[in-house]
Amino acid sequence: MKKEYENDMTRRKFLKGAGIASASLALGGCGVGEELFQSDSFDEFFQSHFTEMSPEEIKKVRTRLQKQYKKKYGREFVLGTEPAYPNVLFAYGLDISRCIGCRRCVYACVQENNTSRRPQIQWIRVLRFKKGTLNFEESDHYYEAGMNPQEGYYYVPMQCQQCENSPCEKVCPTKATWKEPDGIVVIDYNWCVGCRYCIASCPYWARRFNYAEPEIPTEELNPNTHYLGNRPRMRGVVEKCTFCIQRVRKGRYPACVEACPVGARKFGNILDPESEISLVLKNQRVFRLKEDLNTQTKFYYFFSI
């Protein structure tokens, strides 16, 4: 004889059934299942590493990001994914005797590369040294704006040196930063997890971190971007100078080269013997910063007068 409590429907069975029923109602009812598998956040999460993407995947990423930027900033962005030119290795020359420390390069870079205004991020730092010393400990990069060049000082602007043997690339745990064939060390912002090991390892303090959501006034945005370069970043990723990859891969000079009013900056392809930078390296006594660290940087400094 069946006892009263010996029921077919146990508590366990009831809860199981109720759970399945409510879940299927929720998913099937509003079609969330469909959206989940096609949503942007899903694509973003399961995106491959940029170097392993096929051209179709790159195209998909582009359209997705362009849509996102349109929604967020209200402007049409051009997201380039140009690869490097063949037989090109970029190098940069900086004439310290000409630099007057006016910081126009700093602000041209900020304007070109969509860096955050609040909190303020500047990729180029201009160090001011007293004449007679090249001791970094005694340099100052917070010097006040005055009529430059000031007596008794000289100026050395610094940005990412695009090292051939870069420590940042070595320490990145996710390989979010790597060196492209044309020598530029790039960061894939969708792959960066924000651990900041690279900032700790960089001897030149070239990298900056987005501690907060970057704030840029919409009218100051530059819509001509590159995926690995100046596209708007999000909170929690590292960024740095990319030699204006969106410009140089189309043949133009970086923004800092064009902004310098005294012509202290030289840029070009070091593999072309007729380019300006090759001539500078042949004719000037160039040096690189912190050469004892063997980072093999691409940034050559010289005094021309």
Added chain:
Amino acid sequence: MLKFRTREKYIPFLLIALIFLLVAGEVLAEQEEQEGGEVYPVPPPLVYQGLFPCQACHRKDIRGVSSPVDKGQSFLGKYLRAPDPRPRILVRMHRNINLKHADWQWCLNCHNTDERNYLKLINGDIIPFEKSHLLCGQCHGLIYRDWKLGIHGRRVGQWNGKKLYLLCSHCHDPHSPKFRKLMAMDPPRSPEYGRWESEDKH
């Protein structure tokens, strides 16, 4: 019919040969003076407003010498004086041009006396303002060499293609070429512990 005695009959031929040589020499010299190499388009040289063309005032008169024209001084309305080549500070005109370019400079060292729309070189060549780099290059030879290679001065354009070349006078004022000081832009904000930048700093 002319009758020539002995070797006088050769004189016309000698004269013709001499003239031919002179003309040929001129033509060849002109060819050598042309600049070899590529031609780069350059924006027009900066000119002082209201002062160019110089020959509006420094006009050649009938005697072939340029002189400033003072209207209303004589019955004919023209009073022509020969140009004064002595180095001095100008008092009547061009007082706003501050000449501070090496200690011994004087206007007519570079500006052509007879045709004021042009400049002159040390070897006597007359060049237009569009070729003023030849004049500057006479003294600043190393800079001129660097400029021709593209490693002097500001570069705008394409690193693998067309670049914008500027003349010396686009950046350097030829009368007082030392750069004036530029106002530097604001320093980066000093980091504040614990919060984003406040509005009222700087």
